[in-house]
Amino acid sequence: MAACSFRRSIASQLSKVLDLPPENLIKSISAVPVSKKRHVADFQLSIASVTEDSSTDCLAQDLHLQAQKLAERLKCDAVVREISAGPGTVNFTINRELLAKTVLQQVLKDGSQYGVKSELFSAVPRQKAVIEFSSPNIAKKFHVGHLRSTIVGNFIANLKVALGHEVIRINYLGDWGMQFGLLGVGFQHFGNKEKLKSSPLQHLFERLGVHFDEYSGESFYHEKSQEILKTLEDKGLLQKTIKGTGIVDLSEKKDLSSFSTVMRSDGTSLYITRDLAAAIDRMNKHSCDTMIYVTDKSQSNHFQHLFQILKLMGYDWAERCQHVSFGLVQGMKTRRGEVIFLEDVLNEVRSRMLQNMASAKTTKEVEDPMETAEKVGLAALIIQDFRGLLSSDYQFSWDRALQSRGDTGVFLQYTHARLHRGVKFMMGITETSRKRKPIKMNFPPHFHSLEQMHGNEQLTDVNVACLQEPDAISVLQHLLRYDEVLYRSSQDLQPKHIVSYLLTLSHLAAVAHKTLPVKGSAPELAQARLCLFQAARLVLASGMKLLGITPVTQM
Numbered sequence: 001m002a003a004c005s006f007r008r009s010i011a012s013q014l015s016k017v018l019d020l021p022p023e024n025l026i027k028s029i030s031a032v033p034v035s036k037k038r039h040v041a042d043f044q045l046s047i048a049s050v051t052e053d054s055s056t057d058c059l060a061q062d063l064h065l066q067a068q069k070l071a072e073r074l075k076c077d078a079v080v081r082e083i084s085a086g087p088g089t090v091n092f093t094i095n096r097e098l099l100a101k102t103v104l105q106q107v108l109k110d111g112s113q114y115g116v117k118s119e120l121f122s123a124v125p126r127q128k129a130v131i132e133f134s135s136p137n138i139a140k141k142f143h144v145g146h147l148r149s150t151i152v153g154n155f156i157a158n159l160k161v162a163l164g165h166e167v168i169r170i171n172y173l174g175d176w177g178m179q180f181g182l183l184g185v186g187f188q189h190f191g192n193k194e195k196l197k198s199s200p201l202q203h204l205f206e207r208l209g210v211h212f213d214e215y216s217g218e219s220f221y222h223e224k225s226q227e228i229l230k231t232l233e234d235k236g237l238l239q240k241t242i243k244g245t246g247i248v249d250l251s252e253k254k255d256l257s258s259f260s261t262v263m264r265s266d267g268t269s270l271y272i273t274r275d276l277a278a279a280i281d282r283m284n285k286h287s288c289d290t291m292i293y294v295t296d297k298s299q300s301n302h303f304q305h306l307f308q309i310l311k312l313m314g315y316d317w318a319e320r321c322q323h324v325s326f327g328l329v330q331g332m333k334t335r336r337g338e339v340i341f342l343e344d345v346l347n348e349v350r351s352r353m354l355q356n357m358a359s360a361k362t363t364k365e366v367e368d369p370m371e372t373a374e375k376v377g378l379a380a381l382i383i384q385d386f387r388g389l390l391s392s393d394y395q396f397s398w399d400r401a402l403q404s405r406g407d408t409g410v411f412l413q414y415t416h417a418r419l420h421r422g423v424k425f426m427m428g429i430t431e432t433s434r435k436r437k438p439i440k441m442n443f444p445p446h447f448h449s450l451e452q453m454h455g456n457e458q459l460t461d462v463n464v465a466c467l468q469e470p471d472a473i474s475v476l477q478h479l480l481r482y483d484e485v486l487y488r489s490s491q492d493l494q495p496k497h498i499v500s501y502l503l504t505l506s507h508l509a510a511v512a513h514k515t516l517p518v519k520g521s522a523p524e525l526a527q528a529r530l531c532l533f534q535a536a537r538l539v540l541a542s543g544m545k546l547l548g549i550t551p552v553t554q555m
């Protein structure tokens with residue numbers, strides 16, 4: 001991992017000076033975000049994170065002084081060409097040739113694995129996670145909340161899998177109240193999976209590439225929830241109210257200042273009782289390290305109660321259960337109507353995109369406009385949804401989501417298609433137009449397979465060291481940060497870090513595309529630039545895929 005080898009090298013010098021083990025220092029060294037001011041350093045060490053006594057309030061001046069002192073004790077070497085002190089940081093600038101070579105070599109070698117192989121993840125134990133998401137109610141329509149749960153859950157599952165964890169995806173259908181539900185038998189026996197398969201829901205799953213390892217339903221836990229009530233009673237946790245309902249006291253002082261109702265007065269179970277049964281069942285079946293539930297935030301109390309009751313029942317793993325909640329989407333309406341359901345979203349996004357594509361001058365003849373419109377439209381929905389903190393509500397706007405410029409999924413798709421086309425065109429692979437003759441260049445033989453990088457290729461024949469323009473350096477510096485961004489998202493399960501990273505990458509690539517032409521440049525330079533664009537495209541594509549977006553190659 002490019003960033004890692006640099007961090008390691010910086011850490012090893014620091015470790016001698018600070019007399020701290022390099023492993024402790026690596027976490028404190030981060031790639032500097034690219035800024036509009038040119039000539040930013042590549043890495044920085046935050047002084048506060050390595051000072052001995054972080055409890056005492058260190059004054060800003062003190063930190064600056066400490067940074068200066070430390071910077072003076074460090075020396076430039078073959079890797080680091082410049083060391084300077086900033087407010088509370090020591091800044092490191094990597095040898096420029098080495099920067100280009102190491103980053104590009106690593107991206108092209110690791111391909112979709114770039115970033116996830118970083119040693120930032122080496123201390124993270126591989127785990128097994130059960131992730132429940134989507135979970136619509138079969139008797140009712142699939143609404144925007146379920147759509148949000150589906151794309152959020154899919155993202156979390158994708159990210160975990162990419163980082164080497166084992167994931168079980170569960171769709172827990174709300175089938176309670178339907179006649180087969182009352183019979184207390186799983187929906188499988190009644191062919192409802194078939195019903196699901198023919199629905200727009202299934203269609204959505206197939207675009208998004210969402211799949212589930214398990215479908216279960218609330219009705220499946222009808223009998224088991226009676227067992228739960230029995231256990232609660234045996235453990236002395238079930239109390240009867242005067243009305244005859246069954247409750248569990250959740251308060252610390254056992255004064256019923258907080259409680260959860262788990263049984264109706266007629267002895268039947270409730271939503272939470274079935275969830276208790278389902279959770280225990282999942283844990284028995286999968287013995288996972290963690291269980292994640294993805295629903296809107298109106299269910300936060302429900303899940304807190306669920307985890308508390310499990311804990312009271314003696315299941316310590318309840319501490320490893322997590323509710324990932326998201327806010328409300330307001331104002332999602334069709335052109336004509338009001339509330340919007342899944343079919344409407346899919347139809348609307350497709351037709352709006354088709355219309356936009358038809359009116360855009362830049363749109364080339366796209367092979368399958370319907371399919372492209374759908375992929376681009378879904379990207380627009382996902383990016384609009386993932387831009388902010390998941391828990392915040394947001395006002396949905398078709399126009400904002402579908403803008404071709406600005407921070408949208410359309411812009412990401414557009415950039416991806418352009419980078420893809422650029423690379424292909426320059427290699428003379430796909431260009432058939434008579435007007436535009438492909439440029440003949442002597443690429444090294446392996447260069448033609450850049451599109452299908454499998455990790456063995458070396459850049460030995462391409463002189464990437466000539467990538468020294470500020471716009472090229474900015475792209476390289478940004479590529480250095482990818483592992484840190486993945487790390488942040490893996491910690492708080494928020495997609496927004498990856499989203500803003502990819503938007504910045506697209507903006508930087510768009511600028512570089514303008515200022516660093518391939519066409520008309522000397523072959524050596526053209527090759528090096530192609531490598532840069534190819535690397536940007538690869539990282540863009542893998543980030544998009546994590547978010548659940550299928551990158552398009554034409555639009």
Ligand code: ARG
Nearest residue numbers: 135136137172173174275295
């Ligand atoms: N079907 C429920 C709803 O639409 C969501 C289920 C959430 N998951 C759970 N285990 N309770 O509101």
